Amino acid sequence: xxxxxxxxxxxxxxxxxxxxxxxxxxxxxxxxxxxxxxxxxxxxxxxxxxxxxxxxxxxxxxxxxxxxxxxxxxxxxxxxxxxxxxxxxxxxxxxxxxxxxxxxxxxxxxxxxxxxxxxxxxxxxxxxxxxxxxxxxxxxxxxxxxxxxxxxxxxxxxxxxxxxxxxxxxxxxxxxxxxxxxxxxxxxxxxxxxxxxxxxxxxxxxxxxxxxxxxxxxxxxxxxxxxxxxxxxxxxxxxxxxxxxxxxxxxxxxxxxxxxxxxxxxxxxxxxxxxxxxxxxxxxxxxxxxxxxxxxxxxxxxxxxxxxxxxxxxxxxxxxxxxxxx
Amino acid sequence: xxxxxxxxxxxxxxxxxxxxxxxxxxxxxxxxxxxxxxxxxxxxxxxxxxxxxxxxxxxxxxxxxxxxxxxxxxxxxxxxxxxxxxxxxxxxxxxxxxxxxxxxxxxxxxxxxxxxxxxxxxxxxxxxxxxxxxxxxxxxxxxxxxxxxxxxxxxxxxxxxxxxxxxxxxxxxxxxxxxxxxxxxxxxxxxxxxxxxxxxxxxxxxxxxxxxxxxxxxxxxxxxxxxxxxxxxxxxxxxxxxxxxxxxxxxxxxxxxxxxxxxxxxxxxxxxxxxxxxxxxxxxxxxxxx
Numbered sequence: 001x002x003x004x005x006x007x008x009x010x011x012x013x014x015x016x017x018x019x020x021x022x023x024x025x026x027x028x029x030x031x032x033x034x035x036x037x038x039x040x041x042x043x044x045x046x047x048x049x050x051x052x053x054x055x056x057x058x059x060x061x062x063x064x065x066x067x068x069x070x071x072x073x074x075x076x077x078x079x080x081x082x083x084x085x086x087x088x089x090x091x092x093x094x095x096x097x098x099x100x101x102x103x104x105x106x107x108x109x110x111x112x113x114x115x116x117x118x119x120x121x122x123x124x125x126x127x128x129x130x131x132x133x134x135x136x137x138x139x140x141x142x143x144x145x146x147x148x149x150x151x152x153x154x155x156x157x158x159x160x161x162x163x164x165x166x167x168x169x170x171x172x173x174x175x176x177x178x179x180x181x182x183x184x185x186x187x188x189x190x191x192x193x194x195x196x197x198x199x200x201x202x203x204x205x206x207x208x209x210x211x212x213x214x215x216x217x218x219x220x221x222x223x224x225x226x227x228x229x230x231x232x233x234x235x236x237x238x239x240x241x242x243x244x245x246x247x248x249x250x251x252x253x254x255x256x257x258x259x260x261x262x263x264x265x266x267x268x269x270x271x272x273x274x275x276x277x278x279x280x281x282x283x284x285x286x287x288x289x290x291x292x293x294x295x296x297x298x299x300x301x302x303x304x305x306x307x308x309x310x311x312x313x314x315x316x317x318x319x320x321x322x323x324x325x326x
Numbered sequence: 327x328x329x330x331x332x333x334x335x336x337x338x339x340x341x342x343x344x345x346x347x348x349x350x351x352x353x354x355x356x357x358x359x360x361x362x363x364x365x366x367x368x369x370x371x372x373x374x375x376x377x378x379x380x381x382x383x384x385x386x387x388x389x390x391x392x393x394x395x396x397x398x399x400x401x402x403x404x405x406x407x408x409x410x411x412x413x414x415x416x417x418x419x420x421x422x423x424x425x426x427x428x429x430x431x432x433x434x435x436x437x438x439x440x441x442x443x444x445x446x447x448x449x450x451x452x453x454x455x456x457x458x459x460x461x462x463x464x465x466x467x468x469x470x471x472x473x474x475x476x477x478x479x480x481x482x483x484x485x486x487x488x489x490x491x492x493x494x495x496x497x498x499x500x501x502x503x504x505x506x507x508x509x510x511x512x513x514x515x516x517x518x519x520x521x522x523x524x525x526x527x528x529x530x531x532x533x534x535x536x537x538x539x540x541x542x543x544x545x546x547x548x549x550x551x552x553x554x555x556x557x558x559x560x561x562x563x564x565x566x567x568x569x570x571x572x573x574x575x576x577x578x579x580x581x582x583x584x585x586x587x588x589x590x591x592x593x594x595x596x597x598x599x600x601x602x603x604x605x606x607x608x609x610x611x612x613x614x615x616x
Contacts (some may be wrong), residue, residue, distance in 0.1 A: 109484070113487060139476050143369045151573075188493075194517045195515060263612075264613035304591045305592050305600055319605035320605045
């Protein structure tokens, strides 16, 4: 292990998604300071040299730059060969990669070429007493969190968006290291790219659920929930009384209906009877908005808002729209 | 009974034709990699220690792997193909291969050996690659985008690297004409259509199809089919290269997540003020936005 840490030094970060890259710099800085080493950002592309300054501003001490026309399009083989060659030359200890679908592919393929490990979708990263990177991630469909370490170097982890925060921007200087890597030609060709709106998914598969209950007076009022769901990429769900008694909708969330486990559940005008709670209990974060401070849903909520949903929901939609624009 | 005799004659003739055809036009060979996964809905945790209990959880074929099998069978039905199912496991995983055979796979291979226990994706992809080299020629390898239990989505990528073939991950549509694959893949905010040459590896999402449910008759027939079983020795793989010793990644603990709710009351003078605080909190939690 000693030999490894002597040969491999520094924390590297890379993502083709700019925001995510800055967030990785934020976390990378903490890890690098803990290990008393330097933080480097990897910049790949064509004519991208002027992007280095921003990376220094968000915490990078060094930027490794590979400027090559083959890197203009995001195709795997040129990128994987660029990252692999760079890592073989400069031997990082830790390498954080943004967990987009393309990023995960790049990370695991690079890890394979370097014959090292890669832990995807880490939501927890820290340095242990042996100066190893501890990597925590959710497994078993959200039923468990597993902590890993890597015996080989570099220790590669991929990190999803918005898990860690970027540092405040500060005018800073750093060193740009240009690297002339031999790149592999792409084995695939992109024929077409079609943008998609947040595709409609089954309620069980929705990462975000905005649910409405009897606190909504008219069926039309669900428009405000739809609007909020649209902004945060979620789906709208209903309680049983709205379906069974008022006949507004056909299927509901709860013990006799759908069981959901989204990352975020926002309950609007829902009292939280046990039958409904049974269907949402395992949601990662529960937000409850209700006029009645005694509503049982507040017992299982992470964020409690005692107020009028007709005022809160549109305001929340507005606030999130503003923040998520970047 | 005249009809059955006639039928037999026809089959004999058609078989001869098939033999003639195979001489100059080789049948497409597809390998599907399947994993025996834990049924995550049956996983329990000890409430006092948060330790995960998996021994009672049922084993099943990983969901997306069924989509891979289905896609292979669709190619077989439209243009003819030989479909081979392959699995690597530390335990007996014949059950999932029987399911693949019942769905319509032609052949099944299992690499099963206890020392494999605790292997990471570096090792799994190594054993798969060695098994595939032993199986022989192939045009297409299909895998699920990830497994339902560990969901690391790495074995497909690593296997493509080891075999040095093109990889297209997260396929939602797949077309094959001659040696050209056209794949539409799902990324976060777009569908990307990609062209690649065979031999290639494609990982599929649940979007690509709805896997068939085999008939009782097919299940019974599958129970009689041969499953070729190999040990590590059959693949000339040493024990040091697999399991915990051969793996790069080690797991230190697996615990149930803490479920205590935060119960934070968000107060404010106006709805906008409350909304602003809540929006910031939710962004910090990492639960909003794609």
